Amino acid sequence: MSAAPSVPNFGCTCARMRKLTRRLTRIYDAHLAAQAIKVTQYSLLANAAAGERTLSELAAELEMDRSTLSRNLAPLAAQGWVEISVGADSRSRSISVTAAGRRKLKAVLPLWRKAQCEIESLLGTKSVGTLHQDIEHALAALPMLSGKRA
Amino acid sequence: MSAAPSVPNFGCTCARMRKLTRRLTRIYDAHLAAQAIKVTQYSLLANAAAGERTLSELAAELEMDRSTLSRNLAPLAAQGWVEISVGADSRSRSISVTAAGRRKLKAVLPLWRKAQCEIESLLGTKSVGTLHQDIEHALAALPMLSGKRA
């Protein structure tokens, strides 16, 4: 099926991805609501907890515009979960997760796990696996196009 | 691999989806930029072109919050691509694509096609197929959770 892409709506990979992303985000957010945190924030916090890095480094990892990351960090900083300090290079900002941030991560983890388990039980562990593989394959094959070209 | 979901970042389906969605959106947007339209807007316009419907009906199809759709339609209406008129039920709004909107769709289609073809050639037609299948499967299996519960 779908020999040539002629019907945009049904065949648009981006639109489909976005639709599923909306659905997934709502499901995760519903689970995490009890801890008053969104899946986007939890994910960002968890990434930041992997080690202190500059804003640019973290943005590159997440393939997110630096300005986007800057703004997404703001609510986390406001809650005291991350600290944004001036780095060695005084132009740069060093992002680190605070003790409160680590406590928050611990508190949210079981809720995230429940969400993830729900997804896996609804989709089947196997399906989730292939979905992850597909995503990984796409991330490996597609150009990043992030921020500035070259 | 990934027996039990213990490492949130790497195993979070939502985070992975969001990351790939960011990447895809940037790629499509780069192609569509020549026609000064975003893939989200093009997709919405194409959906709306399938037939005149109320805002709620369209929102249900797209699984988008009604307020979200309302706001996403605003720029399209501002460009004169869609018309938002009062429906039979005077509380409702009827969304229809204008002649200009259809012309726009025609003009953008080749750009969208180029984007979609680039994706398919980078990923492989087969991979895109399985990705679409996985997405479809997920959309069929996961609860909508949209708007108001029940």
Add this chain to the structure above:
DNA sequence: CGCGTATAGGTGTAGTTACACCCATATGCT
């Protein structure tokens, strides 16, 4: 040392997304 350029972040602007809440209208029941 000083100047030109490159780099790190922030701001302005704009669009995407959703929840809570409000207003207006429609509907149903008495």
Add this chain to the structure above:
DNA sequence: AGCATATGGGTGTAACTACACCTATACGCG
């Protein structure tokens, strides 16, 4: 007819996303 309730949309608020552009700092070269 009249009131209670349900439903369709809009607004307020807040977060996510990115591009263009600006500022400040760093770095390299003469």
